[in-house]
Amino acid sequence: MSFFKSDKCKICKKNLGHRFCFRTGKDICWQDCNEMRIDRKCPSECSYALKETDDLSLKTKADSIAEYTDLLKKQIDKWISLPQKIFGDEIPRNMAESESGQQRLIEFFQQFQINSLIPLSYLKDKLSLHDLKVASHIKSYEDITIEFLEMIIKQEWKQTIDLLNNPDRYDNEEFKKNYLLRLQSNKILVKLTDFFLVSSALSQDKKKALVYFQLNGKYNITISLKRKNDNWLISEKIFGKPEIVNSEGQAMQQIAVLLSKNKLSDCFELLKKYSSIYVDSSDLNYYWGMYYMISNNEDKAFNFIQTAVELDPEFLEAKGIYATMLTQRKKIDSAKLIFEEIIKKNPKDIKSMNNLASIYISEKRKDEAKKLLEKCLIIDPNFEYAKKNLEKL
Numbered sequence: 001m002s003f004f005k006s007d008k009c010k011i012c013k014k015n016l017g018h019r020f021c022f023r024t025g026k027d028i029c030w031q032d033c034n035e036m037r038i039d040r041k042c043p044s045e046c047s048y049a050l051k052e053t054d055d056l057s058l059k060t061k062a063d064s065i066a067e068y069t070d071l072l073k074k075q076i077d078k079w080i081s082l083p084q085k086i087f088g089d090e091i092p093r094n095m096a097e098s099e100s101g102q103q104r105l106i107e108f109f110q111q112f113q114i115n116s117l118i119p120l121s122y123l124k125d126k127l128s129l130h131d132l133k134v135a136s137h138i139k140s141y142e143d144i145t146i147e148f149l150e151m152i153i154k155q156e157w158k159q160t161i162d163l164l165n166n167p168d169r170y171d172n173e174e175f176k177k178n179y180l181l182r183l184q185s186n187k188i189l190v191k192l193t194d195f196f197l198v199s200s201a202l203s204q205d206k207k208k209a210l211v212y213f214q215l216n217g218k219y220n221i222t223i224s225l226k227r228k229n230d231n232w233l234i235s236e237k238i239f240g241k242p243e244i245v246n247s248e249g250q251a252m253q254q255i256a257v258l259l260s261k262n263k264l265s266d267c268f269e270l271l272k273k274y275s276s277i278y279v280d281s282s283d284l285n286y287y288w289g290m291y292y293m294i295s296n297n298e299d300k301a302f303n304f305i306q307t308a309v310e311l312d313p314e315f316l317e318a319k320g321i322y323a324t325m326l327t328q329r330k331k332i333d334s335a336k337l338i339f340e341e342i343i344k345k346n347p348k349d350i351k352s353m354n355n356l357a358s359i360y361i362s363e364k365r366k367d368e369a370k371k372l373l374e375k376c377l378i379i380d381p382n383f384e385y386a387k388k389n390l391e392k393l
């Protein structure tokens with residue numbers, strides 16, 4: 001006897017049972033739902049029941065592209081093995097056996113625009129319609145996340161970089177090393193053997209998407225993606241159901257409040273709690289960095305600040321701290337590069353300008369230092385640090 005109510009599908013006992021079935025009175029997975037509803041005998045009060053249509057398209061609810069495509073394939077299987085009025089009650093599968101039948105089928109499919117979601121390539125294979133022209137498949141957001149998880153299973157860590165948003169940031173070897181280390185030290189990902197795509201969602205402007213999976217039959221992960229031109233790129237992994245994606249901002253706010261009140265032990269508990277969920281949050285890593293700076297653990301602080309910058313190259317506040325830490329660690333070349341990047345993005349960042357000037361002074365590049373410091377004082381004539389540095393010169 002089990003004390004825990006299983007959330008598994010009551011039919012296959014493998015996938016997540018994420019949907020209540022009116023026909024069986026059980027929680028089931030979409031794959032088993034598709035198996036059943038294709039016969040069109042589901043009670044009409046179920047929103048997943050199939051509505052009558054004359055052609056190959058389907059009027060029903062589906063929670064992902066994968067689910068809808070699977071259903072269409074089942075519909076195609078049925079359609080090709082039944083007499084079709086449009087062909088004088090001939091059965092498409094039999095027609096495909098003769099050359100003239102093939103021709104009629106191909107003409108039929110090519111005479112009108114077919115819904116791009118209909119897997120024509122599947123039909124082409126099923127009926128061996130070699131001459132049927134099929135538009136090349138554009139990878140969907142679901143395709144990208146599946147590719148990503150397959151790479152993880154094969155432990156092809158490095159290859160995953162190509163699927164990420166802003167892959168250029170990993171031209172930086174330090175960030176690349178940091179990313180790979182983070183990925184490979186994730187206890188769930190490192191043991192990944194199988195995944196089940198539960199559902200997906202597209203934002204209204206169609207520029208963002210979420211894909212929700214169950215990993216190894218028990219862990220939830222939601223992968224968020226952004227569209228860049230025609231390509232989808234992964235922006236964040238969240239270990240939880242899609243509904244917690246929007247709570248990230250609120251969670252970070254809670255942490256910020258605790259930090260500002262110096263409630264360090266409460267803050268530590270929250271940081272720990274959210275660290276297993278929002279693994280790719282630059283804010284969370286930044287707050288860990290702040291926490292360890294206050295606790296005087298400089299090495300840990302450095303690692304977290306570095307991760308915050310790795311995750312979000314536009315996070316200028318974290319970047320400023322990172323560059324300062326690099327200077328303290330005598331990694332002057334890297335520090336200079338980052339200060340320059342910050343100033344380029346925010347030409348009024350006098351703190352970074354002053355810090356860069358300090359480095360120039362130590363390198364005896366007096367003219368460049370002077371120019372920067374004078375610029376600082378134009379922006380803020382009362383900026384003490386710049387005044388002092390200028391006096392030094």
Ligand SMILES: [Zn+2]
Nearest residue numbers: 009012029032
């Ligand atoms: Zn199932």
